[in-house]
Amino acid sequence: MEKxxxxxxxxxxxVLIAPYCPEAGKTARLKAIxxxxxxxxxxxxxxxxxxxxxxxxxxxxxxxxxxxxxxGINLTWYTMxxxxxxxxxxxxxxxxxxxxxxxxxxxxxSVGRNMVFTTNRAGCTFPGRPLVEGTRTLHNYDIQAxxxxxxxxxxxxxxxxxxxxxxxxxxRPRLEHPKLxxxxxxxxxxxxxxxxxxxxxxxxxxxxxxxxxxxxxxVHDCRGCSYDVCRHFGEEGSCFYGGPIAEEVxxxxxxxxxxxxxxxxxxxxxxxxxxxxxNRMTALFTTHRFYDKALFGVIVSGxxxxxxxxxxxxxxxxxxxxxxxxxxxxxxxxxNRPGEILQVPGIEEKAAAFADHIREHLxxxxxxx
Numbered sequence: 001m002e003k004x005x006x007x008x009x010x011x012x013x014x015v016l017i018a019p020y021c022p023e024a025g026k027t028a029r030l031k032a033i034x035x036x037x038x039x040x041x042x043x044x045x046x047x048x049x050x051x052x053x054x055x056x057x058x059x060x061x062x063x064x065x066x067x068x069x070x071x072g073i074n075l076t077w078y079t080m081x082x083x084x085x086x087x088x089x090x091x092x093x094x095x096x097x098x099x100x101x102x103x104x105x106x107x108x109x110s111v112g113r114n115m116v117f118t119t120n121r122a123g124c125t126f127p128g129r130p131l132v133e134g135t136r137t138l139h140n141y142d143i144q145a146x147x148x149x150x151x152x153x154x155x156x157x158x159x160x161x162x163x164x165x166x167x168x169x170x171x172r173p174r175l176e177h178p179k180l181x182x183x184x185x186x187x188x189x190x191x192x193x194x195x196x197x198x199x200x201x202x203x204x205x206x207x208x209x210x211x212x213x214x215x216x217x218x219v220h221d222c223r224g225c226s227y228d229v230c231r232h233f234g235e236e237g238s239c240f241y242g243g244p245i246a247e248e249v250x251x252x253x254x255x256x257x258x259x260x261x262x263x264x265x266x267x268x269x270x271x272x273x274x275x276x277x278x279n280r281m282t283a284l285f286t287t288h289r290f291y292d293k294a295l296f297g298v299i300v301s302g303x304x305x306x307x308x309x310x311x312x313x314x315x316x317x318x319x320x321x322x323x324x325x326x327x328x329x330x331x332x333x334x335x336n337r338p339g340e341i342l343q344v345p346g347i348e349e350k351a352a353a354f355a356d357h358i359r360e361h362l363x364x365x366x367x368x369x
Contacts, residue, residue, distance in 0.1 A: 014038070109315065127324055130166075178208070180256060192333075193299065269309065
């Protein structure tokens with residue numbers, strides 16, 4: 001791999017943000033993964049928040065790579081995360097991915113989705129499957145290693161290499177007539193999240209929009225079929241339970257360019273029917289990937305916790321099911337009583353701006369273009 005110093009004016013393929021870790025023993029495996037993953041690319045490295053503050057990252061391709069050790073904590077990353085949370089346009093136009101290397105069986109997933117949420121709020125777009133994680137034992141690579149006819153460490157390295165390729169090759173869609181699928185499970189009379197979406201929808205008249213309510217019909221959750229059984233039904237475009245998920249939602253997913261999840265915060269979690277939808281996507285996922293489809297979220301909490309729900313969408317649909325995550329993918333608001341969302345100061349302007357954000361990502365145009 002070819003590293004270029006930041007003072008070199010030649011623009012490199014990537015920026016590697018690798019927060020400093022003072023314990024060299026923690027970083028050896030991560031360095032090996034990076035060497036393999038970045039081979040053939042040019043890159044410049046940022047390791048401290050002072051370097052981050054001096055960098056112009058807008059429009060760049062960024063690989064975040066962090067050694068978490070046994071504690072799941074990298075102190076330098078926390079200083080960087082503070083910077084991104086306070087500078088929410090600092091990553092506009094960026095396309096990124098994450099490699100996390102740990103020294104226990106925990107924390108890589110939770111740290112990863114929090115990282116993606118934080119940097120996405122600052123403008124970073126993530127292709128589908130943006131997280132490559134290595135636990136201490138690498139048991140999370142058992143299946144990949146078997147499929148690749150190699151050992152778990154090499155499977156980990158191959159995943160890192162593929163991630164870098166996905167970052168470099170990602171291109172935003174430029175669609176003339178985008179198709180949006182809107183999934184919700186709300187009652188319009190009392191649902192603040194659904195009323196917020198309707199404020200946005202009126203600004204997207206040129207889109208082909210299909211709305212499906214998962215309140216209609218009984219939505220079974222996933223029963224945990226074996227892989228072979230799940231794939232059998234997936235090849236038929238169906239699922240063991242059939243019903244509205246297989247008959248209506250699956251075809252709509254395959255036909256859409258963007259998926260809008262309209263999500264109230266139920267006890268700091270997605271509602272049961274929306275969770276069931278994500279779980280039931282597994283059958284379709286056995287035969288399809290969704291890298292070319294964008295994920296958007298409309299999230300309203302009664303008190304707090306919209307970030308928790310957003311992270312569930314990220315882990316379930318972006319990290320797991322390969323939907324692309326546009327920068328600032330979700331609008332997060334707080335409203336409790338039915339209809340209270342309509343009294344939020346500036347809500348109509350916020351709704352119009354988020355609708356324009358969806359338009360710009362899918363078409364490359366803004367409303368005034």
